Amino acid sequence: MIVLPPHIASEIIAHAREDAPVEACGLLAGADGVVQRCYRLTNRDRSPEHFTLVPQEQFAAAKDMRANGLQAVAVYHSHPASPARMSDEDLRLAVAPGIRYVIVSLMSEEPDIRSFILQDGVPVEEPALVQESPE
């Protein structure tokens, strides 16, 4: 399960809309699956169909997470015109097992945010709750 406080969900959606039709991407950090911070990164591919993170930006985000006692919770990216499912390209480019993928789809009027974890190369969806973090 991943918990996205409403202001984080809004940030991801805003980023996705600003970068459309190119896919937006970034990192989500927090603790125990509860996201506390969103790092907007650059899609090096500048593509509407796939994304690649910029290593220097990833490194800077990781450094900031460490400085703030946060852990990487997920990689997020947008699907400007397709459903919130992992595409063949996403699976081909997936970097590490065990990392979560949060995908926001702008295909419908109401953005759809979903989260997946790769298990043996197969994306398994987990609940993505938009709510304030539990106290």
Ligand SMILES: [Zn+2]
């Ligand atoms: Zn994708």
